[in-house]
Amino acid sequence: MPAPSVSVIVAAYNAMPYLTRCVTSVAEQSIGRDALEVIVVDDGSTDDTPLELERLTGLYPALLRVLRQENSGGPSAPRNLGLDHAEGTYVFFLDADDYLGPQALERMVAAAERHSTDVVLGRTVGIGGRGAPTSMFRKNQARTDVFSSRVWWTLNPMKLFRRELLERHHLRFPTDLPIGEDQLFVGAAYLHADGISVVADYDCLYWVQREDGGNITRRLKGSEPRVRFLPRVIGLILDHVPPGPGRDHLAHRHLTVDVWNTLAGQLVHEPRATQHAMLAQLADAIEPLLHDGLNDRLPAMARLRLHLVRHRKLDELLDVVAFEKETQRDKAATPLLIDAGRAYARYPYLRDPAHPVPDLCYDVTDQLTVRHHVTRAQLIGATLHLAGHAYLHRVETFDVTTELVLRERDSGVEFRLPVTHTPTPKLGADEDAGRFAYDLAGFEARVDITTAADGTPLTDGLWDISLAVGAQGVGKEARIGSRRAGDVSGATRTHVVPVDGTLRAVTLYTTRPHGNFTLDLGERKHTVPSSLTVDGIRWAAHAPAAELEINGLCTLGSYPDGALSAVLDNGRGTTATFPARRDGEVGFVIRVPVTGLSAGTWSGELRLGAWALPLPPLPSRFPAAKWRRLALPWYAKPASSGSGNGDGRKRFALRVARTALAKALLGRLRQPRRP
Template sequence: MPAPEVTVIIAAFDAMPYVSRSVGSVLRQTLGADRIELIAVDDGSTDGTADELDRLAERVPLMRVIHQPNSGGPAGPRNLGLDRATGRYVFFLDADDHLGPEALERMVAAADENGSDVVLGRIVGEGGRRAPGSMFRRNQPRTDVFASRVYWTLNPMKLFRRELIDRLRLRFDTGLSIGEDQPFVATAYLEAAAISVVADHDCVHWVAREDGNNITAQEHGARTRVDLFRKMTGLVAAHAPAGPGRDTLMHRHYAIELRDAVLQLSREPQRELRDKLLHELADLVALHWTEGLAARLPAVVRLRCHLIRRRLLGELLTLVRWELDRGAASYGITTLAAAAAAGPELRIENGRAYALYPYFRDSALGIPDDCYDITTELSVRHRVDSARIDATGLRLAGHARIHRISPRDVTTGLILRKRGTDTEHRLPVRHTPTPGLGADEDGGLYAYDLAGYDVTVDLATLTPGVWDLSLAVGAQGIVKEARLGSSRADSVTTATTTLVTEAGTAVALYTTKPYGNLSLDVGENRHRVRPHLRVTGAEWSADTPATLVVKGRCSLADRPRGALTIVAEGADGAEEHTPVEPASSDGTFTAQIPCTTPGERELTLRLTTATGQWSVPVPPQPSLNPARWRRLGLPWYAKPLPGRDALTLRVGRVELLKAVRKRLTRR
């Protein structure tokens, strides 16, 4: 029997009734049960989990159940499963959770197509469990820990190439009672040839158990949290040289593991042990502290690190209580409180925003303002409500505001930046009222009643190139930029709109991938005019002699009036133009082409402006027979000529003597 594609390892301890659904989700994979090896390790369960696993295995040839005494955590059972794995890939699934039906098929395909050693499938939470999301905003065929947000999820529910695991001799750290998966996953990330992200399918369902016994929901002690922070920062320092890359990875541990360590420190009843652990944390924080790291951290994390480094235990505990009172929540299972964190009050000074965390400008402590400066953390919330473009201009309307900054002294403007250059145009907008905007946010504390904008872009001012559209949203001296278009009203289409201006310049308004931001293509850099010109057929008029009826479509959104014609060009270069005016909103047209001029004429659909010209041939019509009519009592004809790239007609008077000879010859 060939080796399985994937070995799924389930470490189970007292997981009833969840384990039945977990195993069932593996057996129902579209990859096929015959391509999956399932190893379930019962870690000394006492609630019937062991019997349930044995019952399920009786019906599944490729499912093996291993029983062992309780080891105290998932590391040992996972390692035992790894020792027995034979699949090309390995996937770790917690007994509480379950897979989406196509999860393994999609992840294996991503790994095979991209040569990836690790594949992340989108995680969704169930029962109130919070799942990581920043790394799943789009599919990523090949990425790494520095070019994406994958490092912010270090749980092991991912697809790993077993060759990588064996080569690195990766195993879960049985010495860690919490976060035992982090060294395993982080090392695999850092050593992987490539990492893939499958974001367009719900691959892993994270379930919050009703009894609250998910391992990540348990408090553990301050010592274990400090040890985990030490372990992970040391691992990062060993794998990534000092610099921006290392700072990027350290950010995750200073923001999450350090915070959780401080939380547990605040719950430690022994003052002597608290002091000892605080000193250990102070040394660890200082060991890897850089200005680059500080610049990446949110202000509250900088404040936390400042208090730790100065060993200010009382002030640190005050900050923890302040956060708890406002419902700060942890990554994964909620650790601090179930409610979403309420933001601090703000002070706006000289174009900077300061959060009024504890001890702001306390004269005795002298904590730097930088520990409270959240200006870079403020987000712009915006929406495009209207985007209309024609041959004269682009008109945009919507609203934009800086979250938690009331729009007083508003200075919002539109920015057009020419991609690949330093060229930019800044246009003022007309500020419009937006009564009630934001009333359903932040308890209605902030009013955004003048956040609307209305602006028109004169297309004639733009030179050829791709122009990206952004807003510089300003209020109370604070200015934040945001690319425009990712948020839009339902009435605003994402379809590309292409037109030709009165000056003869091709312009396309389109949305970029994957985020849907707005850009203007001036001069056919990416969006061509010619595909918008199409002839669908030609036939002789049933009512008007010597008239060819040409049908087609011009799908341009706009063009100069009279610029579109059917051109009949003779061998001597002489041209006859018949204007074409689409009669419906979809651009379809019917043109009546008189064919009375003697000679050969090649037919073309042409858009002509003062500065440019676009043409498509009227295609040959194999079923078009010659036309015959009489003029002044004499017979005339028009017939298509074979072997031409465009429909070419020969028009002439029938020579009676030749016609008689041909008729006699046929007899």
């Protein structure tokens, strides 16, 4: 019998009633039961878990294997036992509280096979109020690693592992840790893996918050277990990752998430003596990861927290943790101190002589965010009109120095243009408990492409539009357009405008996926001919003489009156131009009185300034037109040689000629006589 594709290992301890849904979700996987084995290890349960496992074994005898052992006090031993008995190409660890989406294993195995990866993460969803990681699931990732993604921020074992990877490196869960054992196992698997895949477009795993609070991470109390595993995880990083950006990337998770969880969730509740002892252990644990270059990666509050841990400032640390919790509850941002072009958060002990802490621990200048809203973005002729508001969050709007920035994407050439600051009374009153006022955050700007380059026209290129938002000596640049009023269109519209005696193409469009405004000058991305379409050519009805009627669409945002026309050429140096007449919002009509054309075969183009679009060929059964000129018969009909310019495409060709009298008479004689 062939080995299963996936071994699902479930460690179960007093898992009722959750176990039923857990096992059933595996049995109903779309990958099929023939591709699965389920190994449930009963870790000495004292509830109805053994009885339910007997029932489920009878229901799925070919699928389910049950192993039993004395209670081990944690998930490591039962997971290891299950892994020792697993036969699948892949292993998936599933907690008895949780369950799988119907296609989870099929999709994850497909990702591993398609991309030859050793570990696959499936998007996780929290149920019943349980939080789930999200940052690593923003998009599918075919093949990544721990250094170029956020996968290190989820170190739980509910993932698909290639079993050969685990056996080759003898990876097992440490049994001497009541918590954090998964970080050591998963972290080692990540670091040894030949590629990691992320399935982010399907809900693979459902994390359930037990009503009885029985999830193991909630049962374990006290900071000691957490302080015990952290040095070992850090040791794993030190052993496998050399100093540099890669190590700092992994360290960020432990210096922020794990330190905060230890302090705020456990240490604050300990007796005083335990607090001092645990703080000393925590300081020793994180010390190998800390260096000055890491500060730029960390938010200010994390820098402050780590500074106090490192220097074992217990009282100050407790105050800071209490301050953070209060801030999280009231959801209001911390006010700032602005000094010499830098912004410092007013966290506890800022510039307190009795508790000296470096300003660096409070510096949030690089963390400031620009909040903006565009209420107008409109091209009129050669001028772009912009309006809206923009401000630095938590920096009130006095001494405002906001400028508009145009930067050419490829060359990096930039021009800064002034804006008019406009009042925005009560802006900010509905956020941060009204702590900050942004009464002069409005802006209006005009970008005349004929003068925007220091008095000269902007060159061809893609000109990204940003605001350099400044107030009180602090500034930050941000692209604009992603947030705009409902009546401000983000649709792409190309305009043809006169500049210095010639016509230029200007397109205002929004980027994907971010939706920011960019000016395209010179058709780098958006061409004028793509906005021109000829719908049809026919003989005009009710015309006093033979006239061709050319109908079409011009979806340009604007173009000068009289600039669009049809130009016919007889190939012997004679051309004839016929202007277009606008017809509705985007339509146009061109009338060509062929009775005025000289004899010859005429080709044709639709022209707008220097742009040309060949007219399409006339239909094969297009009727001929006949008229008399100076009493002599003339005709116009499609030319038989209507081929293109070497590209194999048919083109417009109209033959205009005088009817040969002898030939016309012979034709009449050959017509059958009517009775």
